[in-house]
Amino acid sequence: MKNNISNSFQQKVHEIIFEADTFYEKLFDICLLFTIILSLVAVMLESIESIHNQYGDLLRTFEWIVTILFTIEYLLRIYATGKPLKYIFSFYGIIDFISFAPTYFMPLFIQSQYFVVIRTFRLLRIFRILKLARYVHGSKVLLLALRQSMGKIVVFLTAVLTLVIIMGTLMYLVEGHINGFTSIPQSIYWAIVTLTTVGYGDIVPHTILGKFLASFIMILGYGIIAVPTGIFAAEFSRKKDSQISTQACPNCTTEGHEVNAKFCKKCGTELNP
Numbered sequence: 001m002k003n004n005i006s007n008s009f010q011q012k013v014h015e016i017i018f019e020a021d022t023f024y025e026k027l028f029d030i031c032l033l034f035t036i037i038l039s040l041v042a043v044m045l046e047s048i049e050s051i052h053n054q055y056g057d058l059l060r061t062f063e064w065i066v067t068i069l070f071t072i073e074y075l076l077r078i079y080a081t082g083k084p085l086k087y088i089f090s091f092y093g094i095i096d097f098i099s100f101a102p103t104y105f106m107p108l109f110i111q112s113q114y115f116v117v118i119r120t121f122r123l124l125r126i127f128r129i130l131k132l133a134r135y136v137h138g139s140k141v142l143l144l145a146l147r148q149s150m151g152k153i154v155v156f157l158t159a160v161l162t163l164v165i166i167m168g169t170l171m172y173l174v175e176g177h178i179n180g181f182t183s184i185p186q187s188i189y190w191a192i193v194t195l196t197t198v199g200y201g202d203i204v205p206h207t208i209l210g211k212f213l214a215s216f217i218m219i220l221g222y223g224i225i226a227v228p229t230g231i232f233a234a235e236f237s238r239k240k241d242s243q244i245s246t247q248a249c250p251n252c253t254t255e256g257h258e259v260n261a262k263f264c265k266k267c268g269t270e271l272n273p
Helices: 002-018 023-046 049-080 085-086 091-098 102-106 110-133 141-174 184-195 208-241
Strands: none
Touching: 002 023, 002 049, 023 049, 023 110, 049 085, 049 091, 049 102, 085 091, 091 102, 091 110, 141 184, 141 208, 184 208
């Protein structure tokens, strides 16, 4: 009987924290969403010297309240999942941890020479902004589309990297030291800046052949920039049409299941009804 009550409670906690179908599940997400936003605003306000001097104690108190809430949420997520280690070392698990952990480390560095380290730990709290993605409607579809298109994008980026290496090397041979192309890495840097149409202008070709190659890279850049967008848009459209639910596997926390799915597509565990 005790085990049944315990399992039932664990399942309920999992539904409230990981999913967003019922009123309480949505309420939890909304409350957490506002807490994240408020904590981000507090971090930004604290960086303003006048506000820090006047309201520093109040902001620190609020910071500790938020940190404790995030710690409780993190522990509940570990408790609710069937594979705690999988969650802890997952992308969101790591983000959840570093969103509150820096606050606990700050009191360890009280000497003046560690001031820079303290500021670094405080800046790490900005990672809370990554927690927002979990609670924005439709974010799961975006993440799934990005994950599915990642292979094609990696192949595309590899081709682009090969192209800039070839072009950079050619520009090094054509222009040489006298025109600012002092090394192949420097020339590759120029090729990347030119291909992405940024054009800092710190290095420019002077020879006719160099200008011709530069013109070719510039025109090529306009076509290349659109490719990853097209790949992602195609996957996003496909995922959007498939109607993804908010269900999360109680065992491995995998998300992105179809609306009518009854079992996890990754580990086969029965999803919450």
